[in-house]
Amino acid sequence: MSRRRRVYEGKAKILFEGPEPGTLVQYFKDDATAFNNKKHAIITGKGVLNNRISEYLMMRLGDIGVPTHFVRRLNMREQLIREVEIIPVEVVVRNVAAGSLSTRLGLEEGSPLPRSIVEYYYKSDELSDPLVSEEHVTAFGWASYQELDEILNLTLRINDFLTGLFMGVGLRLIDLKLEFGRLWEDEEMRLVLADEISPDNCRLWDRQTNEKFDKDRFRRDLGNVQEGYAEIARRLGILPEAGPRDLSGPETIQ
Incomplete structure (x- = not known):
């Protein structure tokens, strides 16, 4: 090598x-x-x-x-x-109550949400990636209003598509974490999906049994x-x- x-x-x-x-x-x-x-x-x-x-x-x-x-x-x-250029904001879209959302709001894990909910977290290991609002994102210049609108639209589109894709193979997309970046080409900038999409950053449960196939198997010592x-x-x-x-x-x- x-x-x-x-x-x-x-x-x-x-x-x-x-x-x-x-x-x-x-x-x-x-x-x-x-x-x-x-x-x-x-x-x-x-x-x-x-x-x-x-x-x-x-x-x-x-x-x-x-x-x-x-x-x-x-x-x-x-x-x-x-x-x-990575935007320092993690975008989490939630379709079903699980993880920190269940803990924070006292929701039973696995209960359906009235609609998909999008949350923003500031990317900082030192601060444990705190939950932030759109006002924080724009006020501190992490992303502009226009960029945030585009990120929200892309996030909902990605979530809708992947929800259907996983449903087709017998899986429920419970929630999903996305990252976006600025791609500069010929002095022009466009937003693109970055990082990865894998069981490390989304929860996937079996549609029939709710068996977990994602990183929660590690978090919760479920094994395998x-x-x-x-x-x-x-x-x-x-x-x-x-x-x-x-x-x-x-x-x-x-």
Whole structure:
């Protein structure tokens, strides 16, 4: 593996300098974290599964005209993406009461919401990603009013599409976390979907049994985390060629 400049390392991914200007290589790690990194483990094969699942979902969204940073998958653990200026706001869309929403508002987990609810969280590990309002986002210049309107429209469109896609394979999309970035091309800027879409950042339950196949298996010590992720890949028809066995990757080289 040739030496590459490491641009950024997060809890679940590493970004390397890409082969062409304006590109990055996104490497998916097997690390699993929860509760602001207070809980950590290595789930063998998780990075491979997330790479394939995110690739598939980004491509499907691209097919319906949703702009994304995704270019193509490079190998089992890496994909080529466009370099973007990340907006420091996590956008969470909730379809069913679960997680922190249930805790915060005293809602029974699994109870339907009157409509999809969109929330904004300031991206800051040090502050544990606090919940913020649209006023915070615009007042502090994290995004303009126009950008926020576009983000909201894209979020609802993505949620509607993925809700139907997952329903078709027997899964309920409970909630979903999205990130967006500014892509600069020829001195023009457009907003694109960034980061990833995988069981790491959305809750997916079986439609019939409500069995959880997402990161809650790790958060709540339900066990069989890798098997849950593999089940999602299997239902989407994209289980990696090597199958759900040992899919550990090589050491990454800076």
